Amino acid sequence: MNWNPDEHYKNRAVAADYDASRFSSISGRVFNFLEKRTVAKCFSRLPKGSTIADAPCGTGRLAGVLLAAGYRVHGFDISEAMLDVARRRLDSYGESFTCEVADMKKHPPGGPMCDGALCARVLMHFPLDGQIEFLTGVANLSRSIVVINQSLDSGYQRFRRRLKRWLGNQPPAGFPISNGDIRLLLEKSGLREVGRHHLLPLVSEAVYIVAEKV
Numbered sequence: 001m002n003w004n005p006d007e008h009y010k011n012r013a014v015a016a017d018y019d020a021s022r023f024s025s026i027s028g029r030v031f032n033f034l035e036k037r038t039v040a041k042c043f044s045r046l047p048k049g050s051t052i053a054d055a056p057c058g059t060g061r062l063a064g065v066l067l068a069a070g071y072r073v074h075g076f077d078i079s080e081a082m083l084d085v086a087r088r089r090l091d092s093y094g095e096s097f098t099c100e101v102a103d104m105k106k107h108p109p110g111g112p113m114c115d116g117a118l119c120a121r122v123l124m125h126f127p128l129d130g131q132i133e134f135l136t137g138v139a140n141l142s143r144s145i146v147v148i149n150q151s152l153d154s155g156y157q158r159f160r161r162r163l164k165r166w167l168g169n170q171p172p173a174g175f176p177i178s179n180g181d182i183r184l185l186l187e188k189s190g191l192r193e194v195g196r197h198h199l200l201p202l203v204s205e206a207v208y209i210v211a212e213k214v
C-alpha cells in the first residue's frame with residue numbers, strides 16, 4: 001500500500017465515507033458485528049464506569065460499543081475530520097464521550113489517564129518500528145489492560161491474501177504480523193499478552209489481543 005495512513009483520513013470526504021465504504025456490504029456487516037462483539041468481550045474484565053482510551057478512535061465505531069456497555073471513552077486520533085464524525089455519532093452519550101486530536105507516534109499524550117485502552121485497525125498500516133512507536137503511546141495511556149488488533153501473518157493467511165488480491169477485493173493489510181513479531185511488539189511496548197480472540201479464523205486474518213502492562 002503506498003498511501004500514508006497518518007494523512008489519508010484527514011480528508012473530510014474519506015472520513016464521511018469511512019463506515020459506509022467498509023461496513024455496508026454483507027461481509028462488511030458480518031465482520032463489523034463480530035468485531036464489536038469481540039471488543040466488548042475483551043474489555044469485560046474492566047468494571048463498568050471505567051474510562052477507556054480509544055486510540056485511534058476514528059469515527060467512533062468501536063467507542064460506541066464501549067459506551068453502550070457502560071464505559072466512558074476518551075478518543076484520540078490524528079484526524080479532526082474522523083473525530084467530527086465520532087462526535088456527531090456519539091452525541092447522545094454526553095460527557096461519557098470526549099476526544100482530542102493527537103499524533104500517537106510523534107506526540108503521544110503523557111501519563112496513564114485511563115483505566116484501559118483500545119488500539120484497533122491501525123497497527124497493520126505501519127512497519128514494525130512504527131507499530132512499536134504507536135503502541136507504546138497507547139500503552140502509556142492505560143493503567144491496566146490494552147486491547148490491540150492486528151492481521152496475523154501465516155502461510156495460510158498469505159495464501160488467502162493472494163487470493164483476495166486476485167479477486168480484486170479490498171487491499172489486504174500492508175504490514176500483517178507473525179506471532180514472533182507480536183511478542184516483540186508487545187514486549188517493546190511494555191505489554192504482555194493475556195488473551196487472544198480470532199474473529200473468523202478460516203476467513204479472516206484479524207486477531208484481537210488482550211495485553212497487560214508489564
Ligand SMILES: C[S@@+](CC[C@H](N)C(=O)[O-])C[C@H]1O[C@@H](n2cnc3c(N)ncnc32)[C@H](O)[C@@H]1O
Nearest residue numbers: 005006009056058061077078079103104120121
Ligand atoms: C482504519 S481507521 C480505524 C479507526 C477505528 N479504530 C476503527 O476501528 O474504526 C485508522 C485511524 O487511525 C488514525 N491515525 C493514523 N495515524 C495516526 C497517528 N499517527 N496518530 C493517531 N491516529 C492516527 C487515522 O486518522 C484513522 O482514523
